[in-house]
Amino acid sequence: xxxxxxxxxxxxxxxGEYSGYQLAKLFDLSVCNFWYAVPQQLYAELTxxxxxxxxxxxxxxxxxxxxxxxxxxxxxGIGELAAFAAAPTKPSFIREDLLxxxxxxxxxxxxxxxxxxxxxxxxxxxxxxxFDRLLARMRGDLDEETFxxxxxxxxxxxxxxxxxxxEQENAAWCxxxxxxxxxxxxxx
Amino acid sequence: xxxxxxxxxxxxxxxGEYSGYQLAKLFDLSVCNFWYAVPQQLYAELTxxxxxxxxxxxxxxxxxxxxxxxxxxxxxGIGELAAFAAAPTKPSFIREDLLxxxxxxxxxxxxxxxxxxxxxxxxxxxxxxxFDRLLARMRGDLDEETFxxxxxxxxxxxxxxxxxxxEQENAAWCxxxxxxxxxxxxxx
DNA sequence: CAGACCATGTAAAACGTTACATGATTCG
DNA sequence: CGAATCATGTAACGTTTTACATGGTCTG
Numbered sequence: 001x002x003x004x005x006x007x008x009x010x011x012x013x014x015x016g017e018y019s020g021y022q023l024a025k026l027f028d029l030s031v032c033n034f035w036y037a038v039p040q041q042l043y044a045e046l047t048x049x050x051x052x053x054x055x056x057x058x059x060x061x062x063x064x065x066x067x068x069x070x071x072x073x074x075x076x077g078i079g080e081l082a083a084f085a086a087a088p089t090k091p092s093f094i095r096e097d098l099l100x101x102x103x104x105x106x107x108x109x110x111x112x113x114x115x116x117x118x119x120x121x122x123x124x125x126x127x128x129x130x131f132d133r134l135l136a137r138m139r140g141d142l143d144e145e146t147f148x149x150x151x152x153x154x155x156x157x158x159x160x161x162x163x164x165x166x167e168q169e170n171a172a173w174c175x176x177x178x179x180x181x182x183x184x185x186x187x188x
Numbered sequence: 189x190x191x192x193x194x195x196x197x198x199x200x201x202x203x204g205e206y207s208g209y210q211l212a213k214l215f216d217l218s219v220c221n222f223w224y225a226v227p228q229q230l231y232a233e234l235t236x237x238x239x240x241x242x243x244x245x246x247x248x249x250x251x252x253x254x255x256x257x258x259x260x261x262x263x264x265g266i267g268e269l270a271a272f273a274a275a276p277t278k279p280s281f282i283r284e285d286l287l288x289x290x291x292x293x294x295x296x297x298x299x300x301x302x303x304x305x306x307x308x309x310x311x312x313x314x315x316x317x318x319f320d321r322l323l324a325r326m327r328g329d330l331d332e333e334t335f336x337x338x339x340x341x342x343x344x345x346x347x348x349x350x351x352x353x354x355e356q357e358n359a360a361w362c363x364x365x366x367x368x369x370x371x372x373x374x375x376x
Numbered sequence: 377c378a379g380a381c382c383a384t385g386t387a388a389a390a391c392g393t394t395a396c397a398t399g400a401t402t403c404g
Numbered sequence: 405c406g407a408a409t410c411a412t413g414t415a416a417c418g419t420t421t422t423a424c425a426t427g428g429t430c431t432g
Contacts, residue, residue, distance in 0.1 A: 002390090002391095002421085002422095003390085003391080004283070004285055004288060005391085005392090007285075007288050007292075008288050008291075010292065011288050011289075011291040011292040012291070014291075014292055014294070014295055019410090019411075019412090020411075020412065020413090021409095021410060021411050021412075022410095031291075032279075032282070033282065033287065034282060034283070034284045034287030034288060034291065035282070035283055035284070035287075035288060036279070036280075036281045036282060036283060037392085038392080038393070038394090039412090040392090040393075040394085040412095040413080040414090041391090041392065041393085043411095043412060043413060044392095044413085044414095047413090062401095062410090063401095064401075064402075065400075065401055065402075065409080065410050065411080066399075066400045066401065066410055066411050066412090067400090067411080068410080068411060068412085069411095069412090078295055078296070081292050081295065081296060082296050082297065084285075084288075084289070085289040085292065085293070085296050085297070085300055085301050086297075086300045088304070089285040089286045089289070089304055089308070090285050091220075091224070092224075092282075092283075092284045092285075092286070093224045093282070093283040093284065094220070094221065094222060094223070094224060094280075094281070094282055094354075095192070095222070095223055095224060095280075095281040096222045096223070096280045096281065097192055097195075097272075097277040097278050097280075098277045098280070099221065099222030099223075099347050099350060100192060100195050100196050100199050100222060100223060100272075101199075101272070101273040101277070102343050102346050102347050102350075103196075103199040103200070103202075103219075103222065103343045103344055103347045104195075104198065104199040104202055104269050104273065104343060105273070105342075105343040105346075106202070106340065106341045106342060106343045107202055107266055107269070108266075108269060108270050108273050109270065109273070109274075112273055112274045113273050116276070116277055120277070148368045148371075148372075149368075149371060149372065152294065153294045154293075154294060154368060154369075154372070155290050155291045155292060155293040155294045156291055158290050158293075158361075158365045158368065159287050159290050159291045161361065161364075162287060162290075162357075162361045162365075165357045165360075165361060166282075166354070166357065169350075169353045169354065169357055172353075173346075173349065173350045173353060176349075177346045177350075180336045180337075180342060180346065181342075183336075183337060184336075184337065184342070190393085190394095190418095191418085191419080193419085193420090207382095207383075207384090208383075208384065208385090209381095209382060209383050209384075225420090226420080226421070226422090227384090228384095228385080228386090228420085228421075228422085229419090229420065229421085231383095231384060231385060232385085232386095232420095235385090250382090250429095251429095252429070252430080253381085253382050253383080253428075253429055253430080254382055254383050254384090254427080254428045254429065255383080255428090256382080256383060256384085257383095257384090
């Protein structure tokens, strides 16, 4: 079985108990560094995972907002993850509209591409800041070296570091590409 | 219309005339930096693109190997790309099995994950070298600054730069993550 | 002549995306 | 009470992946 959405969901649920809605937030914030999914996919996958006994749900009654069901990974779920981690990875998988545009930019009006590059640069820089805060929160009082040596749950920290470096490079590249294109097409 | 595979194919075909088979090679080598696709997708997309008049094909008779059909982008195809580039981009889209494994690694046997990280680090380093050669070939005698100011077709150069930096960061991160996990689990 | 590479597809199954649908609760 | 946020889905449609299929040419 390939289906890695389920493994991404299982991996995210190791963090604690989450509802579908909370998971969707997480997939927007941090999990999106390595797995993109829309909320509808998550609800559907949670249903399947529970049916297959890889996660278990628990109803939470809330008074200040609608009730919800939160899920945690079962032993069978850990087993599924272990089997997944032991198998060879598929090639990585990037699909980036913006790069398609840049690839073609020589034959096109550069102005809208430049605008999008600059927007993206700003968004990426903002994400770097978000990740920095997330990383600081995860390592608490420890410095990075110590945390990585002695902390528990370094997995999420490591993936967050990768996300940070990705967004950092993204910001730098978008800025550079926009500058190059501006220089070449002084119009506008 | 979303469907960006078609735009990725169009963008790749701006480079010159390619057959489905050659395009598949290209999608493995350089286009994979921004768009992942398997050959069967490309053959199907080429058929659709030709039917829609966005590309045109030409039969090439070869004596040393089987005949083939090569394609180039038509004016209508350029128009389609222009419309695509003027529309806002979708959020970027990453799906990386290896990061899912690392996210979950604290609850799992780290050994196979470490092995895959090290493999991936080596593969990424090799890709950096490949990109360096590709970049050198694209800019010819010019240095990078000059090429980006005056060269024609900087689009592919820019996307290649992004690919290079991605693989560079990838190699560095994989190496670091593997080292961290090795330190924590001295077993094996 | 076997194995590698060139070259191109079809069909079925799996997966992902979009649009639609519903309803609770809080805040201003 | 309207807008925002919380909360959870279904159904239809499109796209992607996998398995299967075929055959030419070259190299050792």
